[in-house]
Amino acid sequence: MDMTLRWYGKGFDSVSLKQIRQIPMVKGVITTLYDTTPGEVWKKERIREMKQDVEAHGLKLSGIESVNIHDDIKVGLPSRDQYIENYIETLTRLGEEDIHMVCYNFMPVFDWTRSDLKKMLPDGSTCLSYDQELVDKINVENMLSSMEEKADGFILPGWEPERMARVKELFEMYKDVDEEKLFQNLVYFLKAIMPTCKKYDIRMAIHPDDPAWPVFNLPRIITGKEKIQRMLNAVPDMENGLTLCTGSLGSNPNNDIIDMIHAFKGRIHFAHVRNVNHLAPGKFDEAPHPTELGSLDIYGIMKALHDTGFDGPIRPDHGRMIWDEVAMPGYGLYDRALGARYLSGLWEAISKK
């Protein structure tokens, strides 16, 4: 287990590498070249620079989140082969820089979705929240402005304005893409990149869909045990793996995360651990990390990761905004630092049993 924090890079993140380095037990960061666009080949010099910057601060670059997938790959257009070639070239360059874990998602049009980025909790902190009833009332074309409103000027990952300006066009692109087609397009992509992943020992970790059900009638294929198992079986190479995001999978109370950790042993390459509070069907708040404060058994999750020999990077996923911090929603320093301390403490206790 390699405790890390996500970092968006200089100029994008309000949190500094110096601050991250001072969180006890956090040894690495998960980062990305945030200003690249899906489909482009990452420049060698920029990858090297990013890595050197992280290492100069006494931290390890533990993996990339994310190298985003071009829509033509997800839709399955003839142009996908060129974009897959580009992706392979980026993976090669990451491998040459000794980077071995890449997180990505395969969600059409929208990445994660929330109905509120600043829901006030009784203690005065704010959290990200989701309410299907509210989302159903939002016109998709206004979705960006409703997200931007409470983002405090930060660019949200997966919600880049230039992408959202094309939202109508994107919906049009995906109109004939059903769940099966999306799944087959994912398999096509994975089979194409596996030889490179093997050559450089790069573990691909697909992020579950968030929330774990279809939103705006768009297909979702990484939502629960059966679908994830199907994806892992379709491309059985161990390099084809999963990001176990407890908050995304845990948005659906029917998902048994501890059972999934055991079922996917050896194929979980990255873990995002956070808690959620189930309020009603289709309605949840993101909660502080401790088990007692949400609906998920975080102790049980950490124990299952420990007992199945999980050895990849882990990070406390989103935190609340506390102590008047102003940061990218979900990605402030303070609550995530508390989360890292809690998770490290659990791990120590579990390891000594």
Ligand SMILES: [Mn+2]
């Ligand atoms: Mn996550």
